[in-house]
Amino acid sequence: MKIDFxxxxxxxxxxxxxxxxxxKRGRHSSRYDLIYKGAKYPPILVLSVANEFKGGKEITLSDFKNNIEIPFKILRDKGFEVKEKSLNNQKDYIEWSKRALSIQTSTKQQYVTSIENLSKIVGYNIFERNNLNEIIDLYEDLLKEQKNKGGKYYEEERPSASLKGWYSASVKTYVDFLKARKEDTNIGNNLNYLLFNQQEFIQSIRNSGLNFDPTIVIRFIASLLTKPFVLLTGLSGSGKTKIAQSFVQWICEDDSQYKIIPVGADWTNREPLLGYPNGLSPEEYILPDSGVLNIIIEASKDENQHKPYFLILDEMNLSHVERYFADFLSVMESEDKIMLYCGTNRKSPEGVYVPPFVDISKNLFIIGTVNIDETTYMFSPKVLDRANTIEFRIDEASIKSFFRQPSTIDLSVLKSKGASTSENFLKLASDNHIVPNDIYADIFVKFFNELKKTGAEFGYRTAFEMLLLMKKLSYIGTFSDNECIDIAVMQKLLPKLHGSRSKIAKVLDALILLCLKDGQSFSIAKNEEISSENILYPITFEKLVRMYKNALDNGFTSYAEA
Incomplete structure (x- = not known):
């Protein structure tokens, strides 16, 4: 790419x-600043805006193959100063706290504020100190002195910071952060790569002509990181296949790492996915034309464990999913292997060795799309429960925006732009550690008790996956606690909910009240009068209202059809 200004x-x-x-939103530089007349600017953003003035496209670091020396040389040759930011751990500490601290978001924010205020008292920026022993000494001194009214840590304008122990509590977390970084030296230097630049992916899909709500993109990525089986449901043409296709093209080195397979209406068994042993030749195995088995075998090879592989099953409900996908559903939970044949080893007619067993390796991700209309087979709640289910809807604002600025789509601009971060994507996906949280537990138990009344209560697997999803959302997004709960309930609890009006109406009513701050009663006729400020979980609330209306109109409702 030739760039000159x-x-x-x-x-x-x-x-x-x-x-x-x-x-600057979403385009901040984490390590470097361009200095002009004493002000600081993101270096790549300056080049990008200049390129757009010349009629070019937006520029990101990936356009320079993630080599910072190339763009920085362009700027320095024109007389600009590009400097590394002063060492400040604040951003890294905030990202670490999202993952490591199982406390409310507001408390994490208060810790940051407390450290900033304490820095003014001690006369130096604590976030710029990396000497662990120095910070431990400060922590121990705080334990001794902070509760002395009128002492060196006491301030009249914020007495509770010292008297109630906010200073020591916040510094203790900074001590833990420094210890964690000492154990993992990559926490500071490679944090942006650990997060695999999801903001760059969002910008890349905009450059391709696609226009997705960033929230749905983050939900999609977090769902993949939580469990390697994601279902995208909704109206035909709402972008389900395109978001999956754009992500795999962006993160994969080449097209050998993914397959897009249109599900056929004639799929009555597993053969279109896994092939079959030739009954007339004991040494031959017929590979499926779809290429699915080839991807599974490649993904399981030791030399490919650092690369993600993807299967995109398009329009999964054109046939009964339990008929052709049962083996996959089973091994996802048991972590067992799928048996292809028994007896002597077999090869394909092309001479490719086919093992008797295959497993779904940790680097293989399956994305299914489900179009909701009258011509397809609805998924059973059992299938929906085994996935993270994301609903795609088109609202008035989105369709207006499209009509005002229609654009053609060019996915070729995405090709391999995020391949350098694929290993870190897999590292994030492999992190399955969760920390107990009493606040979340109390809220989810309330939903459990209401769902139990209609036989749709959830088990340990779903509970674990909800907590893990919320953790992954906090990794790569900036969601509040309520927003994380809202997404988890929508994707993991509601998909199982279905039934007749007589069976489900009271339960829906109770669930809707759980979505409100001070809900005493609910009337479907007056739901438009409920103010947005009174809604705790807007995504869940909107879905439940639609299900409620569907039950009243048709005598039956389900997640997929509302």
Whole structure:
């Protein structure tokens, strides 16, 4: 990619950023600043804005093959100063706290504020100190002195910070952060790569002509990180296949790592996915034309464990999913292997060795799309329960935006742009550690008790996957606790909910009240009068209201049809 600018063109870009600070959103540089007249700017953003002025596209670091020296040389050759940021652990500490601290988001924010205020008292920025013993000494001194009213840590404008122990509690977490970083030296240097640059993916799909709500993109990625089976449901043409296709093209090195398979209406067994042993030749195995078995075998090889592989099953409900997908559903839970044949070893007619057993390796992800209409087979709650189910809907604002700025789609601009972060994507996916949280437990138990009344209560697997999903959402997103709960309930609890009006109406009513801050009673006729400020979980609330209306109109409702 040949990029060249005059100094004047770059200054024009800087002035444009000054006049429109929103351009910096999602484009901040974590380690470097371009310095101009004492102000700091993200270096790549300056080049990107300058390129757009010349009629070009937006530029990201991936356009330079993630080599910072190339863009920085362009800027320095034009007389600009590019400097590494002063060492400050605040951002790394915040990201670490999202993963490591099982406390409310508001408490984590209070810890950051407490450390900032304490820094003013001690006369140095605590976030710039890396000497573990020095911070431990500060912590021990706080334990001794902070509760002395009028002492060196006491301030009239914020007495509770010292008297109630906020200072020591926050510094203790910073001690834990420094210890964790000592054990894992990558926590500071490679944090952006640990998060595998999901913001860059969001920007890349915009460059391709797609326009997804960033929230749905983060939900999709977090769901893959939680469990390697994700279902995308909704209206035909709402973007389900495109978001899956764009992600795999972005993160894979080449197209040998993924397959997009349209499910056939004539699929009555597993053969379209796994093939079959030739009954007339004891040494031959017929591979499926879909290429699914080839992907499974490649993904399981030792030399490929550092690469993600993807199967995208398009329109899964064109046939009964239990007929052709039962083996996959079984081994996902048992972590067993799928038996292809018994007896002597077999090869395909092309000479490819086919093992008697295959397993679904940890680096293989399955994404299914489900179009909701009258011509397809509805998924059973059992199948929906085994996946993270994301519903795609098109609202008035989205369709208006499209009509105002329709765009053609070019997915070729995504090709392998995120391949350098694929290993770290797998590392995030392999982290299955969760920490107990009493607040979440109390909320989910309330939902459990209501779902139990209609036989749709959840088990240990679902409970674990909800907590893990919330953890992954906090890894890569900026969701509040209530937003994480909302997404977890929508994706893991509601898919099992179905039944007749007489069976389910009272349960839906009770679940809707759980979504409100001060709900005493619910009337479907007056649901439009409920203010948004009174809704704790808006995604779940909207879905439950639709299910409620469906039950009243048709005498029956389910997650898939509402």
């Amino acid at each position: 005059t100094q004047g063109e770059l200054i024009k870009a800087i002035k444009q950023i000054d006049s429109n600070p929103d351009l």
